[in-house]
Amino acid sequence: xxxxxxxxxxxxxxxxxxxxxxxxxxxxxxxxxxxxxxxxxxxxxxxxxxxxxxxxxxxxxxxxxxxxxxxxxxxxxxxxxxxxxxxxxxxxxxxxxxxxxxxxxxxxxxxxxxxxxxxxxxxxxxxxxxxxxxxxxxxxxxxxxxxxxxxxxxxxxxxxxxxxxxxxxxxxxxxxxxxxxxxxxx
Amino acid sequence: xxxxxxxxxxxxxxxxxxxxxxxxxxxxxxxxxxxxxxxxxxxxxxxxxxxxxxxxxxxxxxxxxxxxxxxxxxxxxxxxxxxxxxxxxxxxxxxxxxxxxxxxxxxxxxxxxxxxxxxxxxxxxxxxxxxxxxxxxxxxxxxxxxxxxxxxxxxxxxxxxxxxxxxxxxxxxxxxxxxxxxxxxxxxxxxxxxxxxxxxxxxxxxxxxxxxxxxxxxxxxxxxxxxxxxxxxxxxxxxxxxxxxxxxxxxxxxxxxxxxxxxxxxxxxxxxxxxxxxxxxxxxxxxxxxxxxxxxxxxxxxxxxxxxxxxxxxxxxxxxxxxxxxxxxxxxxxxxxxxxxxxxxxxxxxxxxxxxxxxxxxxxxxxxxxxxxxxxxxxxxxxxxxxxxxxxxxxxxxxxxxxxxxxxxxxxxxxxxxxxxxxxxxxxxxxxxxxxxxxxxxxxxxxxxxxxxxxxxxxxxxxxxxxxxxxxxxxxxxxxxxxxxxxxxxxxx
Numbered sequence: 001x002x003x004x005x006x007x008x009x010x011x012x013x014x015x016x017x018x019x020x021x022x023x024x025x026x027x028x029x030x031x032x033x034x035x036x037x038x039x040x041x042x043x044x045x046x047x048x049x050x051x052x053x054x055x056x057x058x059x060x061x062x063x064x065x066x067x068x069x070x071x072x073x074x075x076x077x078x079x080x081x082x083x084x085x086x087x088x089x090x091x092x093x094x095x096x097x098x099x100x101x102x103x104x105x106x107x108x109x110x111x112x113x114x115x116x117x118x119x120x121x122x123x124x125x126x127x128x129x130x131x132x133x134x135x136x137x138x139x140x141x142x143x144x145x146x147x148x149x150x151x152x153x154x155x156x157x158x159x160x161x162x163x164x165x166x167x168x169x170x171x172x173x174x175x176x177x178x179x180x181x182x183x184x185x186x
Numbered sequence: 187x188x189x190x191x192x193x194x195x196x197x198x199x200x201x202x203x204x205x206x207x208x209x210x211x212x213x214x215x216x217x218x219x220x221x222x223x224x225x226x227x228x229x230x231x232x233x234x235x236x237x238x239x240x241x242x243x244x245x246x247x248x249x250x251x252x253x254x255x256x257x258x259x260x261x262x263x264x265x266x267x268x269x270x271x272x273x274x275x276x277x278x279x280x281x282x283x284x285x286x287x288x289x290x291x292x293x294x295x296x297x298x299x300x301x302x303x304x305x306x307x308x309x310x311x312x313x314x315x316x317x318x319x320x321x322x323x324x325x326x327x328x329x330x331x332x333x334x335x336x337x338x339x340x341x342x343x344x345x346x347x348x349x350x351x352x353x354x355x356x357x358x359x360x361x362x363x364x365x366x367x368x369x370x371x372x373x374x375x376x377x378x379x380x381x382x383x384x385x386x387x388x389x390x391x392x393x394x395x396x397x398x399x400x401x402x403x404x405x406x407x408x409x410x411x412x413x414x415x416x417x418x419x420x421x422x423x424x425x426x427x428x429x430x431x432x433x434x435x436x437x438x439x440x441x442x443x444x445x446x447x448x449x450x451x452x453x454x455x456x457x458x459x460x461x462x463x464x465x466x467x468x469x470x471x472x473x474x475x476x477x478x479x480x481x482x483x484x485x486x487x488x489x490x491x492x493x494x495x496x497x498x499x500x501x502x503x504x505x506x507x508x509x510x511x512x513x514x515x516x517x518x519x520x521x522x523x524x525x526x527x528x529x530x531x532x533x534x535x536x537x538x539x540x541x542x543x544x545x546x547x548x549x550x551x552x553x554x555x556x557x558x559x560x561x562x563x564x565x566x567x568x569x570x571x572x573x574x575x576x577x578x579x580x581x582x583x584x585x586x587x588x589x590x591x592x593x594x595x596x597x598x599x600x601x602x603x604x605x606x607x608x609x610x611x612x613x614x615x616x617x618x619x620x621x622x623x624x625x626x627x628x629x630x631x632x633x634x635x636x637x638x639x640x641x642x643x644x645x646x647x648x649x650x651x652x653x654x655x656x657x658x659x660x661x662x663x664x665x666x667x668x669x670x671x672x673x674x675x676x677x678x679x
Binding site: 079080081082083086097098099104105106107130131174 | 284285286290311319320395396397399401402
């Protein structure tokens with residue numbers, strides 16, 4: 001059984017029925033805000049998005065635009081293991097792997113595309129990554145774009161470190177960092 | 187005939203059967219790494235430990251012969267604990283390479299860990315024994331000693347199957363590793379089987395390396411067309427691209443697969459793959475090419491001036507369609523399906539003396555439709571009576587010396603540009619047997635059917651449809667609507 005709520009609308013009184021008075025009241029509310037904002041802009045509740053943006057709360061749960069983390073030598077931490085592509089429910093990740101001739105980590109992504117027009121921002125790719133190479137902590141919210149291609153993030157768009165990085169998590173990265181150290185010692 | 191009990195179930199097995207094989211007959215799976223049904227028993231991985239009543243210790247199921255009255259338990263707490271501990275031993279020095287390892291997804295260590303262990307490692311990464319990382323060995327393989335669990339399947343494969351003994355376990359105990367013997371090269375023609383039988387990611391294929399993750403691959407059972415042996419294979423493909431060929435072990439023909447056979451998929455997606463018709467050297471659409479070919483056949487004026495030659499590289503359907511073209515549409519007597527070749531295993535393993543996959547199938551077409559002998563066709567060509575010859579590109583080589591002198595108008599069917607003989611006037615592209623079903627008969631007389639793994643490029647059709655169209659352009663209907671229509675009248679016995 002669906003409960004039914006009976007609404008008993010109040011009948012309008014004379015002033016409301018002549019309509020003009022109510023319009024004037026509405027205009028007065030709008031004008032009041034207009035003049036307050038005009039002479040005291042600090043009180044404005046809204047921001048001029050996208051030119052102006054509010055700082056997002058710093059929370060680990062927040063999922064914003066993706067990035068690929070970078071090792072000390074500028075190479076991607078990603079080893080093209082395809083875990084994110086496998087986990088992605090929206091099929092928006094496309095990876096093509098390639099082989100390093102010398103680096104002991106052997107494998108790297110030659111292509112790493114994220115199609116933001118397909119992405120549902122679920123964060124499964126971050127969960128799946130065994131190398132801590134992808135994260136969604138850029139603080140940027142992907143907005144609208146005029147062309148589809150503008151929503152396609154390539155490897156170059158994605159590669160970026162935040163201050164305090166690179167980190168050393170992940171087994172293959174231990175190999176890569178070892179390789180970097182050995183090269184530094186030579 | 188010893189009678190024994192495994193996990194409460196009783197079975198009588200032949201003398202000499204091991205506990206592992208007896209359990210397999212009962213449907214009881216015992217985990218194993220070093221055991222392989224086609225290799226000798228080594229008993230070194232200790233994964234198949236089972237409990238035998240009255241035996242003082244657990245025994246390896248792969249190397250213990252079944253005896254009368256044995257009572258075996260594969261699911262006791264003792265066995266479960268042993269499996270866990272053996273896995274822990276094997277994983278102590280195994281690197282955490284899964285993200286960069288091609289074996290991930292079909293790895294024995296991953297599978298058994300999930301099934302029997304699920305234990306956190308008690309050893310730190312720093313204490314792991316380090317061995318050599320990736321090293322290309324031979325033309326087809328990469329060896330990663332660090333991932334190796336020393337099951338010696340590869341060593342036994344080279345010693346027992348190819349009998350070339352290139353590999354050996356070097357050093358002892360903690361220091362041991364697999365290596366090539368001095369002065370040997372790993373190029374015995376069957377090397378990629380080593381990557382298949384390796385239960386971990388120590389041996390990986392150079393061809394398949396990093397191309398695709400195995401869990402994305404779809405598997406289509408089909409037949410190898412590399413030679414007359416006709417091995418049963420599996421094409422692994424994803425997104426309409428074939429990535430590798432694996433053997434489908436069977437009792438009749440093959441357990442293994444040669445390296446050459448594994449590379450046959452490359453022609454399907456090669457750069458020189460034809461999708462249209464070719465007239466001399468110019469590429470034109472298939473329909474105008476077919477019309478041109480039909481016009482040339484009609485322009486030969488008399489039916490006797492046209493000849494058709496079958497091909498052992500084509501399926502029985504396509505050969506039968508060609509025979510029907512000659513008999514019912516062109517109405518010529520000069521058609522030849524007499525292409526006998528010496529058959530038999532050349533190297534004692536798999537590779538056949540006959541490089542064409544369907545010589546026996548062509549013989550069936552000959553039995554059903556008749557035709558003249560190859561020598562007769564050659565002499566008719568040499569006499570200049572035949573003006574137009576219709577055949578498959580590779581089969582034209584059977585008449586090579588005559589073609590150069592007689593110079594008939596050559597109309598061929600081909601899949602790749604590289605197959606086209608220089609004498610060809612018109613070439614018609616057809617779908618390869620990875621894209622269309624086809625019946626083949628191997629050297630043992632076994633009927634094998636290929637299954638399409640990928641879709642043909644747009645406009646590329648099976649050969650029998652091209653033949654049907656060719657007949658239609660000449661004003662005759664062969665009534666070929668399906669491959670089964672072409673098989674009518676062929677007796678497979």
